[in-house]
Amino acid sequence: MSPAHTPTRARRLAALLALAAAAVAVAAPAAPAQDGPAPEATGGLVVPGKPVVSTALCANQRSWTCARGQVLTLRGDDLSAARAVIYLGGADDGDDVRVPLGPRAAQAGELLTIVPRRARSGPLKIVTALGTATETEQDLSVVDDIPGIDDARRLTKLVAGGRRPAVFRYRLEDAPATGAAVEAVRVSDGRVVRRWPLEREGDATGEVRWDGYVGDEPARTGTYVLRLNRGGEAAASAVGDASPQFDLLEALFPIRGRHTIGRTETQRFGGARDHQGHDVFARCGTPLAALSKGVVHFTGAHGRAGNYVVVNQPNGESYAYMHLRDAPLVRKGQRVFAGQRLGYVGDTGRAFGCHLHIELWTAPGWYQGGRPRDPFADLVRWDAWS
Ligand SMILES: [Zn+2]
Numbered sequence: 001m002s003p004a005h006t007p008t009r010a011r012r013l014a015a016l017l018a019l020a021a022a023a024v025a026v027a028a029p030a031a032p033a034q035d036g037p038a039p040e041a042t043g044g045l046v047v048p049g050k051p052v053v054s055t056a057l058c059a060n061q062r063s064w065t066c067a068r069g070q071v072l073t074l075r076g077d078d079l080s081a082a083r084a085v086i087y088l089g090g091a092d093d094g095d096d097v098r099v100p101l102g103p104r105a106a107q108a109g110e111l112l113t114i115v116p117r118r119a120r121s122g123p124l125k126i127v128t129a130l131g132t133a134t135e136t137e138q139d140l141s142v143v144d145d146i147p148g149i150d151d152a153r154r155l156t157k158l159v160a161g162g163r164r165p166a167v168f169r170y171r172l173e174d175a176p177a178t179g180a181a182v183e184a185v186r187v188s189d190g191r192v193v194r195r196w197p198l199e200r201e202g203d204a205t206g207e208v209r210w211d212g213y214v215g216d217e218p219a220r221t222g223t224y225v226l227r228l229n230r231g232g233e234a235a236a237s238a239v240g241d242a243s244p245q246f247d248l249l250e251a252l253f254p255i256r257g258r259h260t261i262g263r264t265e266t267q268r269f270g271g272a273r274d275h276q277g278h279d280v281f282a283r284c285g286t287p288l289a290a291l292s293k294g295v296v297h298f299t300g301a302h303g304r305a306g307n308y309v310v311v312n313q314p315n316g317e318s319y320a321y322m323h324l325r326d327a328p329l330v331r332k333g334q335r336v337f338a339g340q341r342l343g344y345v346g347d348t349g350r351a352f353g354c355h356l357h358i359e360l361w362t363a364p365g366w367y368q369g370g371r372p373r374d375p376f377a378d379l380v381r382w383d384a385w386s
Contacts, residue, residue: 050078050081050128050134051076051077051078051081051082052076053076053111053126053134053136054075054076054077055075055076056074056124056136056140057073057074058073058115064138064141066140066143067115067142067143067144068115068116068117068118068119068142068144072112072113073112074110074111074112075111076109076111077109079109079110079126080106081129081130082106082126082127083100083101083128083129084100085124085126085127086098086099087099087115087122088122088123088125088135089119089121089122090120090121090122095120095122097116097119097120099113115140121139121140121142121143122140123135123136123137123138123139124136156246156247157247157248158211158212158224158248158249159251159252159338159386160211160212160213160218160219160249160293161211161213161292161294161314161337161338162211162212162252162337162338163338165209165210165211165212166209166211166212166226167207167208168182168208168209168226168228168243169205169206170182170206170207170208172198172228172230178231179229179231180230181195181196181197181198181229181231182195182198182226182227182228182229183195183196183227183228184210184214184225184226185224185225185226185227185242186219186220186222187222187224187225187245188223193214193219193220194219208226210226211293212249216313216314216315218248218292219250221247221250221385222247223247223248224246225245226243228242249385250292251291251292251382252290252291252339252382252386253379253382253383254288254319254342254356254358255280255287255289255356256286256288256289257282257283257286257287258282258283258286259281259282259356260280260281260282261278261376261380262279262355269373269374269376277320277322277357277372277375278357278359278375278379279355279357280356280358280379281355282354282355283345284325284346284347285325286354287341287345288342288343288344288356289339289340289341290319290336290337290339290340290342291319292313292319293335293336293337293338294311294312294313294335294336295312295333295336296310296311296312296328296333296334296335296336297310297311297312297318299330299331301327301348302349304349305320305322305323306322306324306346306347306348306349306351307322307323307324307325307327307328307343307346307349308320308323308324308328309330310366311336312366316362316364317360318361318365318366318370319359319360320359320361320366321342321343321356321357322356322358323347323349323351323357324342324344324346324348325343326346327343328342328343329341329342329343358375358379360372360373360375360378
């Protein structure tokens with residue numbers, strides 16, 4: 001790791017600390033019920049009425065059915081006295097999950113809570129600041145696969161062009177309104193980077209698989225969600241119909257093991273000997289992977305390059321990987337995904353020490369009309385995250 005990474009780490013740590021502070025604030029005991037019923041002028045103890053829940057509505061507008069992690073809206077009477085919701089689950093107490101409520105969780109006759117990951121189907125118990133409690137007559141059904149919630153819940157990283165795409169399943173109960181679509185949204189700025197318009201039919205069900213590409217290019221590295229936009233007036237309220245967020249990486253560092261990116265003039269692009277690529281050092285035998293998806297354009301052996309392979313990218317650029325220990329594991333014309341094994345670091349050809357010499361050629365590619373370009377900045381960036 002170079003010292004240049006340190007500030008990023010420090011920022012991350014600061015963000016984590018801020019998160020921790022926020023979590024502590026949420027978990028802190030509720031303040032006195034300032035927003036509860038006002039004390040009567042006559043004095044004496046005011047006992048707020050027991051909370052009564054009449055409706056449980058999940059963010060996808062379904063009653064009494066929620067996916068874990070969704071926002072649950074409870075409606076009823078005297079909810080402002082509530083200080084905790086207990087998801088009772090089954091008959092025994094072992095699966096109870098208690099969620100403390102902030103003093104402002106209930107407003108305008110509504111109580112908002114997020115269904116915890118460990119919650120199970122069953123009635124809800126609403127507990128007040130005075131310790132009184134009421135249970136709902138109806139069970140809340142807690143499910144995993146709900147329309148609009150993807151089943152790639154454990155996907156935390158999406159490598160653009162990789163083997164595993166993000167999968168998002170949706171269902172529209174009624175004919176979708178105009179503009180209904182599944183959208184890939186960048187969390188940092190809310191920008192929709194890709195849309196999949198939905199057909200206008202009755203019960204529309206479907207699945208969207210996204211490999212992180214927008215046209216010929218990977219989407220910019222960042223945090224994304226896939227969400228269902230119901231179109232029409234409902235669009236703004238469809239907040240619950242989204243996948244968990246995931247980090248998208250635009251490319252993978254090609255050496256999948258310990259390595260050192262060369263920084264001397266002879267190891268870098270250009271220089272006195274007109275070096276057409278960049279050298280990255282690693283032990284011979286360290287696995288080598290395609291940094292993005294593409295089609296193998298050429299494989300071969302050469303007096304200087306040694307064993308090498310050239311992969312054309314969807315955008316017309318190409319990468320050449322050289323000095324491989326053995327003949328490449330892929331063949332000409334083969335489609336490869338980001339992360340696919342190409343071979344192993346070696347020192348074949350004219351190489352002093354085991355290393356990968358990697359070349360980036362602009363569109364239309366390696367000896368197809370493109371020109372070599374310095375890949376150093378990209379390599380350093382990819383190295384920081386993969
Ligand atoms: Zn080189």
